[in-house]
Amino acid sequence: DAGITQSPRHKVTETGTPVTLRCHQTENHRYMYWYRQDPGHGLRLIHYSYGVKDTDKGEVSDGYSVSRSKTEDFLLTLESATSSQTSVYFCATTLGSGGSYEQYFGPGTRLTVT
Amino acid sequence: AQSVTQLDSQVPVFEEAPVELRCNYSSSVSVYLFWYVQYPNQGLQLLLKYLSGSTLVESINGFEAEFNKSQTSFHLRKPSVHISDTAEYFCAVSDRQGGSEKLVFGKGTKLTVNP
Secondary structure, eight states, X not given: OOOEEEEOSEEEEOTTOOEEEEEEESSOOSEXXXXXXXXXXXXXXXXXXXXXXXXXXXXXXXXXXXXXXXXTEEEEEESSOOGGGOEEEEXXXXXXXXXXXXXXXXXXXXXXXX | OOOEEESOSEEEEETTOOEEEXXXXXXXXXXXXXXXXXXXXXXXXEEEEEOSXXXXXXXXXXXXXXXXXXXXXEEEEESSOOGGGOEEEEEEEEEOGGGOOEEEEOOOEEEEEXX
């Protein structure tokens, strides 16, 4: 399995504050993804990256931005957190380049916006 | 774009009973199919996958799934469940549009195995 870590694992923040979540991988996978998981909605893709400095929007990207300056790190930023962004956030990676699309997941970050 | 439907949001069963978790996807073009499992307070782990070849695929812990192209289904089955199988199960399908490598996930099925 890919070595994927997420930090922080838990965070409580106030409405209107900026928040950055970090995903770090050690497997040199090309693709990285940010999802949010909410009851009744399953996993929804926020943003993904297909290489350093190459990112694209997913289905629920409003209010989120991402950056990838190194292969191993993918940052998710909430510019001004809102209560609707209270969720569990998962990072995932896949090798890419004609692989099987199998994604490897990190342990998740539980974010509460008060 | 692909979509995935998991027909049951919750499935309660008794220990040692058989179980089937249903999954249908929208497009019949060439796809890769996956089942992931999520235990409480953990990330998702790959349970099994269909890429090509035999339409019946198996996991190491006794689950199996069958790819049915004509019915666009990939149902997950286990002949005898254990308490430890209690978890949420997600079906996912590859989405090859635009050359990007993405998976589309269903909303999940919570399997509860009761003694």
